Amino acid sequence: MTILDELKFDKNDLIPVVIQDNNTKDVLMVAWMNKESINLTISNGYMYYWSRSRSKIWKKGETSNQTQKLVELRIDCDKDSLLALVEQNGVACHTGTKSCFFETIQNNKFVRNQDIITSPETLYNK
Amino acid sequence: MTILDELKFDKNDLIPVVIQDNNTKDVLMVAWMNKESINLTISNGYMYYWSRSRSKIWKKGETSNQTQKLVELRIDCDKDSLLALVEQNGVACHTGTKSCFFETIQNNKFVRNQDIITSPETLYNK
Numbered sequence: 059m060t061i062l063d064e065l066k067f068d069k070n071d072l073i074p075v076v077i078q079d080n081n082t083k084d085v086l087m088v089a090w091m092n093k094e095s096i097n098l099t100i101s102n103g104y105m106y107y108w109s110r111s112r113s114k115i116w117k118k119g120e121t122s123n124q125t126q127k128l129v130e131l132r133i134d135c136d137k138d139s140l141l142a143l144v145e146q147n148g149v150a151c152h153t154g155t156k157s158c159f160f161e162t163i164q165n166n167k168f169v170r171n172q173d174i175i176t177s178p179e180t181l182y183n184k
Numbered sequence: 185m186t187i188l189d190e191l192k193f194d195k196n197d198l199i200p201v202v203i204q205d206n207n208t209k210d211v212l213m214v215a216w217m218n219k220e221s222i223n224l225t226i227s228n229g230y231m232y233y234w235s236r237s238r239s240k241i242w243k244k245g246e247t248s249n250q251t252q253k254l255v256e257l258r259i260d261c262d263k264d265s266l267l268a269l270v271e272q273n274g275v276a277c278h279t280g281t282k283s284c285f286f287e288t289i290q291n292n293k294f295v296r297n298q299d300i301i302t303s304p305e306t307l308y309n310k
Contacts, residue, residue: 061292074265076202076211083209085202088265100289132285133294135277139200139214141285151261159258159267163226166187168259 062093066138072108075140077150079157080129086150087158089118091140096131103128105144122181124148149175152182188219192264198234201266203276205283206255212276213284215244217266222257229254231270248307250274275301278308 067073072090079086089107091099095115098106105118105126119125126144133140151158154174161168193199198216205212215233217225221241224232231244231252245251252270259266277284280300287294 061289061294064294074200074214076214078211085204085211085267088200088202088260131289132297133287133289134214134284135279135281135286136284141211153261155261158260158262160261161259163187163257163259168187168190171258 062096064137065093065096065133065140066136067093068138070110072110073138073140075107075142077105077126077142077144079146079150080143081145084157085159086126086144086146086156096140099128099142100131105142119147122148122152124150124181126150149181152178154178154181188222190263191219191222191259191266192262193219194264196236198236199264199266201233201268203231203252203268203270205272205276206269207271210283211285212252212270212272212282222266225254225268226257231268245273248274248278250276250307252276275307278304280304280307 065073071092075089075091077086090110092108095106095108106115109116125147128144130143149156154176155172156175160170160172162171191199197218201215201217203212216236218234221232221234232241235242251273255269257268275282280302281298282301286296286298288297
């Protein structure tokens with residue numbers, strides 16, 4: 059029995075996690091974890107997620123090297139969502155922006171709020 | 185046709201939203217929205233959510249007066265999660281803490297990281 063048994067996973071045994079840059083406090087992304095990926099994250103000190111599209115665990119940055127070092131893992135009052143404070147190596151988004159939340163909804167349009175720092179080609183075609 | 189048609193809602197027609205304090209950058213909570221609650225939020229300028237436990241739309245603070253004024257609404261690269269920057273009136277959590285993420289997972293324990301600012305009795309028994 060571990061404390062993770064108190065978490066409320068959804069019907070797919072997943073829990074959403076908000077990833078926040080520990081230095082800038084930017085919200086970088088939202089991902090999903092199952093119990094195994096939480097255990098891997100805690101034991102290795104780097105973020106692991108459950109990929110809903112590929113149905114497998116992945117270590118953030120395993121291909122792109124844009125890893126996320128865990129600083130602190132928090133749980134909310136309902137115990138059904140997580141917040142991870144991380145040290146982001148490079149950029150969080152596969153499109154090359156620091157944060158995945160690079161568009162603002164404004165006047166019925168998506169307006170870019172961040173520049174691309176590293177091109178996707180650089181991130182994935184090494 | 186509005187831009188909200190491009191959002192990817194889940195099987196329950198919901199999308200998760202991260203709520204971040206626009207001043208302190210604290211992550212306050214995670215909630216869920218349907219299209220109607222997003223429209224209400226945009227048109228009224230205050231956060232409205234879908235309550236999964238009560239199966240209804242609610243305005244944050246409708247009982248407690250701890251409202252959240254929308255500053256900016258962002259969407260992520262996959263268009264399946266939202267980030268709302270808000271001006272929080274008082275506290276976000278029904279337990280009386282500023283943020284719902286008031287516990288840290290540490291050494292297989294939940295460790296409180298915030299004090300209660302306003303008692304739940306004060307928030308709900310006016």
